[in-house]
Amino acid sequence: MSADLVLSGLTKTFSASPTAALDDLTLAVAAGTCTAVLGPSGSGKSTLLRVIAGLETPDRGTVSIAGRDVASVPAERRGVGMVFQRSLLFPHLSVRDNVAFSDRVAGMPRARARERAERYLDTVRLSGYGSRRVGELSGGQEQRVAIARALAAEPAVLLLDEPFSALDPALRADMHDLLEAVRADLAPTILLVTHDRDEAARVADRIALVEHGRLLHEGTVADAYRRPGSLRAAELMGGRNAVPGEVVGGIHRSALGAVAATGVADGPATLVFRQEDVRVGEGTDAGSLRIAGTVRSRRLVGARSEITVDAGALEVHAEVASVSALRPGDEVALSVPEALAHVVVG
Numbered sequence: 053m054s055a056d057l058v059l060s061g062l063t064k065t066f067s068a069s070p071t072a073a074l075d076d077l078t079l080a081v082a083a084g085t086c087t088a089v090l091g092p093s094g095s096g097k098s099t100l101l102r103v104i105a106g107l108e109t110p111d112r113g114t115v116s117i118a119g120r121d122v123a124s125v126p127a128e129r130r131g132v133g134m135v136f137q138r139s140l141l142f143p144h145l146s147v148r149d150n151v152a153f154s155d156r157v158a159g160m161p162r163a164r165a166r167e168r169a170e171r172y173l174d175t176v177r178l179s180g181y182g183s184r185r186v187g188e189l190s191g192g193q194e195q196r197v198a199i200a201r202a203l204a205a206e207p208a209v210l211l212l213d214e215p216f217s218a219l220d221p222a223l224r225a226d227m228h229d230l231l232e233a234v235r236a237d238l239a240p241t242i243l244l245v246t247h248d249r250d251e252a253a254r255v256a257d258r259i260a261l262v263e264h265g266r267l268l269h270e271g272t273v274a275d276a277y278r279r280p281g282s283l284r285a286a287e288l289m290g291g292r293n294a295v296p297g298e299v300v301g302g303i304h305r306s307a308l309g310a311v312a313a314t315g316v317a318d319g320p321a322t323l324v325f326r327q328e329d330v331r332v333g334e335g336t337d338a339g340s341l342r343i344a345g346t347v348r349s350r351r352l353v354g355a356r357s358e359i360t361v362d363a364g365a366l367e368v369h370a371e372v373a374s375v376s377a378l379r380p381g382d383e384v385a386l387s388v389p390e391a392l393a394h395v396v397v398g
């Protein structure tokens with residue numbers, strides 16, 4: 053029940069808006085995989101999903117599902133299911149009849165459609181809830197029903213538009229487990245729009261970064277974090293360290309010394325590395341970048357702390373354990389394994 057999804061040169065400008073919501077966006081999602089779409093507010097993520105679903109028509113470009121251009125296929129025949137931030141369930145129907153809705157519209161007899169609905173309610177771990185009214189459900193349960201309803205239509209492609217963002221962290225974690233179970237069971241091809249990098253890392257195979265309607269970076273989750281395609285991509289992935297320098301002959305030179313930059317053209321380039329990858333101490337392995345400086349500030353980041361270190365003209369950010377004794381004013385030696393530093397153009 054999964055299919056390759058290929059988007060090619062998608063462009064969409066709304067008449068009310070001077071700039072393109074989608075600008076020549078090309079992206080491929082392999083059958084049965086999940087790509088998370090991350091990007092700032094207004095970058096075109098929802099428009100992208102709406103174009104794929106057939107709810108908007110692109111000015112240019114194509115959407116292909118299982119190798120077929122779906123331009124002339126109406127939304128309800130595309131084999132695409134969509135779940136939004138708000139569940140948009142029918143309040144006057146029972147949970148079971150909400151899930152059975154698409155089968156009923158397709159003409160399936162009520163008893164059979166309800167039987168199938170129960171199966172999908174079981175998939176989203178809501179068996180026993182079929183007779184309830186939507187108003188009797190929690191937000192998390194409502195989203196489960198919305199997912200069951202989308203799955204009951206057996207979509208080859210499942211589009212999720214910030215489906216968990218209104219849920220509290222514990223419920224969100226439950227939903228991530230649920231999505232994993234759905235993927236193992238039914239393997240739809242999924243495009244998940246989210247603002248939450250951790251969510252993307254938890255549930256997706258790959259990350260697509262979108263800004264101003266353009267694709268900035270596409271790759272595995274690990275690469276999005278550690279090998280971003282550009283300085284902007286590094287920033288959007290929450291990377292806090294960027295050291296300007298210059299590449300000459302495949303070597304990047306900066307205040308941190310020389311680092312291999314294979315394949316990067318000569319010219320200005322920036323060395324990026326994650327705050328999570330900076331270690332306190334000199335680092336024993338030969339391939340480490342060493343940084344000496346003074347702690348300027350320290351702030352809590354969840355259960356850990358982040359320190360900002362002044363190292364000459366450089367500002368370096370490092371995550372440390374909350375029990376770390378480092379305080380503003382302390383001298384500190386830091387190191388970064390060279391393999392975890394990455395050179396981007398610009």
Ligand SMILES: Nc1ncnc2c1ncn2[C@@H]1O[C@H](COP(=O)(O)OP(=O)(O)OP(=O)(O)O)[C@@H](O)[C@H]1O
Pocket residue numbers: 066067068069072073091092093094095096097098099100
């Ligand atoms: N129906 C519409 N009419 C006019 N402009 C629109 C319409 N829908 C979206 N836009 C514009 O297109 C751009 C992209 O919007 P879109 O909703 O796709 O962004 P987004 O990345 O999903 O944002 P967010 O993260 O805030 O949900 C924005 O500038 C928005 O104002």
